[in-house]
Amino acid sequence: MTTARRHGPDLTEAIMRTTLELGRELGYAKLSIEAIAARAGVGKHTIYRRWASKGALLLDSLLSVSPSDLDYPDTGDVLADLRQQIHEAVDLLGGAPFGPLFRALVGEAQQDPGVAAALNERFIVPQEARTVARLERAREQGQLSPDFDLELAMAVLSGPLYFRLLITQEPLTHGYVDRILDALFTGMGPRP
Known part of the structure; x- marks a missing residue:
C-alpha cells in the first residue's frame, strides 16, 4: 500500500x-x-x-491557526469595543499554546532581522492599523478628544501588555486590560 x-x-x-x-x-x-x-x-x-x-x-x-483575526467590533462604544478585542488578544497570546510560542518568536526576532521584519509586517503593523482606525472612528464620533495622539494611544495600550507578556511574564488578565483602558480613557476622553 x-x-x-x-x-x-x-x-x-x-x-x-x-x-x-x-x-x-x-x-x-x-x-x-x-x-x-x-x-x-x-x-x-x-x-x-x-x-x-x-x-x-x-x-x-x-x-x-489563529482562531481570531483580532478585528475590532464597532458597536458605537469604543471603550467596550477595545475591551472586547484586547480581551480576545490576551486570551490568545497570554496562555497556552500560543503564549509561549509567541514569546519565543519575539525572542527570535531579536536575533533574526528577517523574522523581525515579517513579524512586524504581518502581525504588529496590521494590528496597530486596526487599532488606530477604530480610535479614529471613535474620535470622529466625538467619543475621544479631537487632539489626542492616536498612535501614542496605541503604544500606551500595547506597551503594558507586551511588558507583562515578554518581560515580567505575569499573567495577562482581563482585569489588567480593564485597568489599562480605564487609565488611558481618563486622559483620552472628550473634554467638556
Missing part, C-alpha cells in the same frame, strides 16, 4: 501543524527543522524551500 503524496497547500499545512505540535511539546529552543521534517514525513529541503528559518516557519504556523 502506498501513501498518497501531499503537495502544495496540504503539505504546507501539515508542516505548520507539525511545527506547532512539536513547539508545544518541546519548546522553541529544542524545536528543530530536522524534527519537524521527520514528524511531518518530509525532507529538510522541502521545509527550507518554503521557509528561510525556524523562526519564519513558526511565524507562519502561528498566523495560520
Whole structure:
C-alpha cells in the first residue's frame, strides 16, 4: 500500500501543524527543522524551500491557526469595543499554546532581522492599523478628544501588555486590560 503524496497547500499545512505540535511539546529552543521534517514525513529541503528559518516557519504556523483575526467590533462604544478585542488578544497570546510560542518568536526576532521584519509586517503593523482606525472612528464620533495622539494611544495600550507578556511574564488578565483602558480613557476622553 502506498501513501498518497501531499503537495502544495496540504503539505504546507501539515508542516505548520507539525511545527506547532512539536513547539508545544518541546519548546522553541529544542524545536528543530530536522524534527519537524521527520514528524511531518518530509525532507529538510522541502521545509527550507518554503521557509528561510525556524523562526519564519513558526511565524507562519502561528498566523495560520489563529482562531481570531483580532478585528475590532464597532458597536458605537469604543471603550467596550477595545475591551472586547484586547480581551480576545490576551486570551490568545497570554496562555497556552500560543503564549509561549509567541514569546519565543519575539525572542527570535531579536536575533533574526528577517523574522523581525515579517513579524512586524504581518502581525504588529496590521494590528496597530486596526487599532488606530477604530480610535479614529471613535474620535470622529466625538467619543475621544479631537487632539489626542492616536498612535501614542496605541503604544500606551500595547506597551503594558507586551511588558507583562515578554518581560515580567505575569499573567495577562482581563482585569489588567480593564485597568489599562480605564487609565488611558481618563486622559483620552472628550473634554467638556
